[in-house]
Each structure stands twice: as C-alpha cells, then as structure tokens.
Amino acid sequence: MMIRVNNMSMEMKRRSTGKKAMVSSGKEQATAIGIGILEKGGNAIDAAVAVGFAIGVAEPATSGLGGGGFMTIKSADLDDAVFLDFREFAPENATPDMWNLDEKGKVVNKENAIGAKSVSVPGELAGMVYALEKYGTMTLEEVLEPSIKLAEEGVLVTDMTVGMLETYSKYLKDCPEAKKIYLNGDKGFKAGDVLKNQDLANTMKKISKEGMDIFYKGEIAEAIVDTVEKNGGVLTRKDMNDYYVELKEPVVGTYRGYTIISSPPPSSGGTHIIETLNILENFDIGSYEVNSSQYLHLMSEAFKLSYEDRAKYMADTNFVDVPLKGLRSKEYARKLAEKIDLDQARNSSSYDPWTYEHDETTHYSIGDDEGNLVSVTKTVNHFFGACMVAEGTGILLNDTMADFATRKYDVNSVDRRKKPLSTMSPTMIFKDGKPFAVLGSPGGARIINAVVQVISKLIDHNMDIQDAIASPRMHQNTSDILYYEDRMDAGEIEKLGNMGHELFKRLPYDKKMGGVHGIKYEDGEIVGGADPRRDGTSQGI
Template sequence: MKKLTALLTTLALALSLTACGPKAPAASSGSGTPAASSNAPGDSSAQPADDGYTSLDDFILWNEDGTLTTTGRDATGQNAVVSSGKYEASKIGRTIIENGGNAVDAAVAVAFTLGLVEPNATGLGGGGFMTMRSAETGEIKFINFRECAPAAATPDMWQVDAEGKVIGSQNMSGGKAVGVPGTVAGMLYALENYGTMSRDEIVAPIIELAEKGFTVTPTLSADMNNTYDKLMLYSESGKIFLKDVDGILLPYDVGDTFVNKDYAKTLRLIAKDGADVFYKGEIAEAMVKAVQKYGGLLTMEDLANYQVEVMEPVHGTYRGYDIYSSPSPSSGGTIILEILNILENFDVPSMEHDSAEKQHLVGSAFAMAYADRGEYMGDTKYVDVPVNGLANKDYAAKLAAKIDMDTAMTNVLPDDPWMYEHEDTTHFSVADKEGNIVSVTFTVNGYFGAAVAADGYGFILNNEMGDFNVGAGHPNSIAGGKTPLSSMSPTIIMKDGEPFAAIGSPGGTTIIATVAQICSNLIDHGMTMQEAVDAPRISGFRDTTLNYESRFSSETIAEMEAKGWTMNASDEFNRSFGSVNAVRYAEDGTLDGAGDPRRDGKALGF
C-alpha cells in the first residue's frame, strides 16, 4: 500500500508539474529491500542488499522504529580521532591515518567521502572553511574555500514582490541560487600544501565505496522525501538522488544501498587532473551548462578565476583558554567571541549547566550578539566591519552590564562596537597525538542545495546565493565576486599553548549559539567531549523567545518563563540545534571524540 501510494503520488506529480508544486510523499521509516534499479549505466542507483551488506558495519545508528540511537557516538584514541557526520567518512579518515597519512590527508578524505554519503548537506558543489593547526610549527591557519557570487551577480538579480520577498524562491533553488563552488579547490589546496598523500591515495577508498554503495539512513531518506518536489523539478538531480522503480523516480527507503558511479567517475577525474578538470575542464563545462539551463549566471570565467584564501583566524580568550575561529567572511568566530566575552563577566562555572540562571545569561548574550551580527557583519573586502570592537572585552563588559538577572531583555538593539575598534551544512574534526588538528565546516547551504546538478557527475550544486540579503544597501548585499555572510565556525581551542579541542557545527545561524554553548560546557563545566555534545541546548535571539530541547527540567523552564522568556519546547535531541562532531585532548593524553546524536555523527579512534 505504501509503495502504491508513492507511485500514485509520482504519477500525479508528472501530470501537475507545470501547474502547481506537487506534494512530497510522507517520509518513510521502512527498511525493506528496494527493487532493482533500471537507471542507465553510470547513473546513481539503488541496489538490493547483498547478503545483509551495510556500509555501517556493526555501528547501530537507528532503532527498529526508525529513530536515531543516542548512544555509541563517542570514541577514544591514543593516536588519532576522526569525528564526522557519517560513520563511513570517519572510517575512511581513520584508515588514511592508519596508512601513514596526517590529519590533513584524513580531512580531505573525509570531505570527499561526505560529498558522497551526506549529499543532503554538503559536497563537491559547495564550499566552506577550515581551521587547522600544524604540530610541527604550532601555526594555526584558516583556509577560506567559501562560495562566492558570479561576476555578473547584482542586488537586483532576483524578481521581488511588493513586500521585497524573492518571487519563486529564485534565491534558494535553480540557477540563480548557485554560487561559485570552492570545496574541490579548498581540499586540494590543503592536500597539496599540508598533506603527505597523493590524490589517488586519498580518493581510492571513496571510489570503492561509491561503486559498492552506502547505506541510506533515516536522516538521508527523510531529506530525500522532504525535498522530493525540488529534486523532481530538476531532472539531473532527480536522476542522482531518487531511485528508479519501474520507470518512476521515488525517494530512497531507509536501509537501501545507494550506488553513485558518476561520483566515482568525478573523483577519478580529480585524481588524474586535479582542480583544473573541475574549474576549467569537462566538469566545469557541465556545471556551467546546468546552471545556465536554469537561468543562472555562472560562467567558465567565474570558475577559472576562483581562488582559495589562506587567512589568520579570529583569536580571543575565554577564562584562560585561547579560541581560534572563523574570520570574515564568516560572522561566526567574531560573534562567538562576543558571546563568550559577555559570559566571562559572570561566575558561570559556579552555575549548574541546565539551571535557569545559566540559560538566562546565555539567552541574553545571544540576543545582544546576534543583534550586532545583523547590523554590522559582511564581507570585509566590500564593507567596513568593526571586528575588533565586536570581539573587545571592554565592549562585552558594557553589554554584560545591561543584563538584569531577573528579567528577559526586550527590544534588543545593536550597540556601538566602533568605539572599541583599534555564517544545511556539516562539520568534522580530525586530531592526532602530535597536535595536528583540522576543523572543517562546509556545505551546499540548504538541503540538496539549489537542486541543480552537473549531469553525469554525481553531485549537487549549492544555493549559497540565498545567504545574501535581498536588495542593495546592506553589508551583506550581493556584488560580483563577493562572499555571502556565513555563520560557519570551525574552531580550535588551546590551553597554555597546548591543544585542547576541535569543534564546530552545521545549523545556519544557530551554529554560533551551538559552538558557544559547547565552549562553555567544556571550559565552565569540565564536561567530556560527548557530555558537552549531548547536553541539552537552547537557541533563539529575538523577542525574548528561546527554543529548547525538552531534556531541561520543568523547574528550569518555569523559572525562565517567570523572568519573561517565551520558551518553545522541541524534541529531546533535535537536529535544528546543530550537529557537533568534535575532539578533545583529555588530561591523560588520550583523544576524546564525540559524534552528535542529533544526526548521523560518529567518532572513531585508534
């Protein structure tokens, strides 16, 4: 009956596609074996399970009812730990280090693996940031491989209605949503300058996985179902991310084996010809053709001109710990420091993590810091941003003085940091015993990006243009070559010159709140890495309204409401609160890794 309903839904879609948007089928929680695919050779396809084959080995990710497990996500290691949003990526990253590679080699392998197994959140058609530490030199560098606007992009490139909203979601799907991708350039730059292995060595196990197939999880299946409309509207994407059942494209079921031979082909081309094939060769031509087919502005010149940028990370301190995170064009590192600087004015370590006293302070800090973010942050190559002022401790003390411990803040407006002046996604962390650390957050922005795919190459393109503000006159307005504002915050924490932790998260603007809370959990409350990741979180920064995971006690919520907060309950573990995959250096010298149970995260060590 379920399959019949899906078939009828798809038939209805085919008839109504030009009139109005079809409704996506309900998310499946089944784990039945799929029918054999009739996709053309080289295309992605669902395959029947082979003698119980699963790419998850003995890792139990979901329960019989389809809900994700909340235990077994952590790992320790004497030599190294890799923690990512997918078991398969962590496994391949660990194998790279076991075979003699360093943390950067492992990170590049993890990134390319996530492009295969987590295409709903990231991939070759996206971009992001890397914060890395070299044990040999002690240097901490930031690599910016974020997407940028095509040269022809302008603030009026989208049609808007009378209320200033983009008509037809042109900023979120289709060709005009696509920015110039940076992931391939960024990863290959890191490999060539900081790694030890060849491209062939890095991609070999990923190619094998792409051709053998990986197991579809409840998270991926649900995202395929929830973006079914979009994937069907763009045929090249539907051919990759939907399975062919008797000539009809349907979302994958939980437990299906997803084969992506086109992705394997793409990795072989990258291994052979490097970044040139992606930015100047046949893959570039396929991307431009796809984007322009759907009305976009991407050109071969945009791709050929893309440049990775090596920068100094934002640096600040919190209770004696050094925090290194993302500079502009991300707002993340700066605003995280602003939040932590505000909290530093209070005796947070004496408070219970889940107390109303602590959460009131955190919510108040969020309100003020996010107000500043909206007012001031943008790409510093195009606008003046008071970065030093926003991260200044005296400025934070001024903001902290505004907090009334008994009353929620209302009508929070941005302050003036200038007087102190002297940005769905995935994250992974790799660390080894020598102190080499790589913290990477990268994305295609929304689930399955713009839903525009390079035909025959097995990956989706980003919808990063949607991160710009609509219209002119804002620090984050569109300009050709400009990078949109981001909250991505791959972060490294040091203590007395020694490595302490690598953290980060997906989650859009909630990334900042999530990373700040993890920092506090580790530093203020002395949690292990998995305890810090598992602890319940809050999010929100407007109109005295906070969302919270329902593991907070009823007493805490009642106290918060008495202070004037509007408290909105969410699930016990909710993916909208981020998905932190992180590593901590424990006092006994072991590496303490955590995967986030809010999604598919898993840490592996050895």
C-alpha cells in the first residue's frame, strides 16, 4: 500500500516523473541545466558535472570552485560503482596549533571557520574534470558554457538566500571582494533581486579555454594563494599544485534485500548509514506508523549507537586505522540492537554537539534509463565558507579547516594533507542488481539521520519519494536531545517524553534537518523528489 503524507500541495510541486532521465538538485536553474545537457545527448555524468558548476553559481553559499565534495558513479558500462573523493585537504603548513584557543577550548574569533586560517586546498574543479574526462562524453567547454551564462545574467535571490546573507553579512563585509558580490556593495539584496558574478564568469571562461591547470598551477591559483596569504592563512602554491582526486571503492551494505552503496572515509556517512540500517533490520519498523512514538524512539536509539561509534572511531583512513568492516557487520549490529529498550530511552552522553553542527552543503542526484547514475554531495562547508572571495576571481573560498577537531591527538585532529571528517553521503540503492533510488543530503552530521529516514520510508513503508523526502524528520546524535520538526503529532511527542527523551522542537520545515534530493525508479518511470526545506526542484525527460 502506498503511504502518502497529507497537505502536500507545496511539496508536490517538487515532484517530477520522466521516462528517459531525471535530475533533482537544490536550485531550479541547475536542474534545468542538467536536463539541457541530457537533451543534447550528454550522459548522466556530463549532466552531473554541468549541474555541479551551475549549483556553484546558483547556490554559491553552499558549494563552488572554492570547495570540494564526493561523487558516487555507476555508469552503464561499469560492473561496480566508483567513488570520487575530491574533498579539500589541509595545507602542508597546517597544524593543530595554528589557532588560538580560549580557556574553554574554543577557537578565538572563529579563526578555524571564518577567514584565511580556515581555508583548505579546494578540490571541486579537479573532481568535476576527473569525472568528465573518465566517465563523460562532452568537453569541459560544453558543460561550463551554461554556468558562464548563468553567472553573467544572474540568479534570482530567494528568501533562503536572504536569510543566509542576513546571518553571514557581518563576516562578508570584512572582505571587499565578497562585499561587492554578495552584499551588493552596501545596498544589500532582497528576495526577487538578481545576483550576478561577472568575475566568476570570467574565471570559468579561462578554465573553459585553458583547462584545469590554470586553476591549480596558473593565475587563478596565484590569486587564491595571494588572498589567503595576505590575510594570515597558510595555503601555498605548492598546496594547490599538489592537489589530486582519489578514486575509491564505495562502502557497500544491504538492508532487507536492497544493496546500499555510499561514501567511504573521510566521510563517516556511508559507514554509519549502513550501521544504522543494520541495527534497524533487527526490528519490524515497517509495522510502526511513520513518526509515531514507537518509530521515533527506535530511530533515536539506533542513531545514538551509530553516532557514538562515529565519534570514537571515524577519521581519514590515510592517517587513522578505522574498523570499517566491523562497523558494517550485521553481527555487530545485532549486539548493538540488544542494547535498545523499546519502552525507555537510553542515556547516551552529557554534551550536546548540536551547536557545533552546520546545515550547509548541497546535494543532487541524476539517473537515466540506461543505468547511468550519479549522486553528488559538495560544499564550501559553512554557508559562504570562509566568507572570503579570492581577489578578481569571484571564487568563494571554503572554511573546511573547521571540520577538524581542535584538540591535539584526536582521530580527527589537523595534519598536513589530511582530510577532515565529513558526513556527506552520496548514496545509491539497488534491488536485484537494478537501480532503485539515488539520494543524499546536506546538513552536517544530520546527513546520516536524513538519509537513513528517507531510505527506511522508501523501503519499509513503500512511500513515494517526494512524500518520503517531505515527511517530518527527527535528529538524534550522541546527545540525549531528540530534535523534531513541528509537524509531528503532539500526542506522539508527549509519549516520547514519557519514555525519557529530552525533546527540542524545530521549525516545521527546518533546513537544519537536511535537504534531500533524490530519484526513484518505479514501474518503468524515473520519479524525482526535491526537499521543501530548500529551494530545490526535480525535472524529468
């Protein structure tokens, strides 16, 4: 029986169906550009690269050439899916001592999150070019052309963008280049205005003509490094020149007969999505009503166990040994499941890391009828990254150094060329070897929660993908606070309180609960869904 969510008029505008292909992303312009590439004969990987460049223009606060990310690819001619790691890595001169800490251990003046000391070596362009050259069919010039035009003509400022600007304008104003673009000088932007970035258009034109080397070895690299160096950062030309993409095997697990393919370290997401699903597999969650007290309680307890393991073990496996097989073991999950009391909340931790999490990043999913699938999550880390634009380039720089632990000897502490821990989880699901769904989400450490809940609703409750995405969500990590959106039944929430949960109410459609964009294959069609917590849309052909 198909389960649907009530009052879905707004959300259903984000649902789309297609026979040949589907694109779901965080911005309508980016989705349309992806469709345009597919209609010109490009494959899903060509479209994914074009959407990647476009989303960096249309939603610059969340990703772009100054950032990095992950891409899971399953092309029709590949026996197995592959994973591209183009996450930013720490500069060679980065150390745990590079920031000043106060008596509480917090970084003074947010130097790890704002400004030059927060900038890591950007990997997005290298990742996009690698994907295009190895798995695509079109030229870099062809996939960049729509984004160049978009940057020149401008993108519509939405309410969500205005909200981001209101929060981060106090930092953006300190960088003249950022102020010029994102604060419209001193005028500011309101919803309905058009934001243009001619400098970024010019940068992309140079990349289109001269290739990636101009970014990592040429004048663009020089502009990025000069901007960082003169503001006290440690990024060097050698760091830029040394950047490389890592081709990895994705992590693979199963859930009730479905194959789950997702992100390996330095992302914790794929491993702990699989771990959480393995725990849930020991219970008949499909018999629980979605977002009932029993459903939310079981989700909460499973997430606590997974997040405890994440905090204890997860880091860049090039620097730290991580028990990946054990964490994804069904037997291990059964032992964890035995710790769950279905009637009472288990105490997990005395601290609340919510205040240290961010809800930035972007995700998009693409698939076609030939079996080409792409799932991409990418970021500049916090909204507007370091709040710095490299002079003359229009490129907003990342603040990914903020994802490292500031303590020495932590598994996620800073080291040269090390990649900080992430939860970005571009995910694919197969049933009997055939595509079932492609999805992922932004949301910091809440990505795991968002993706697991949507997967469970698709598989355990046979929900339509748009309904599964838009359905109210909860969040639980290693703290004892269960966060929930204010659309859930008050009586069920009261029952949760009686079970010992500490509860915190979020907005009805809270962007801190993620922004899932996904596609699902069903009955000869490809169905797209886009999250109403963001500005996203899906479009099919």
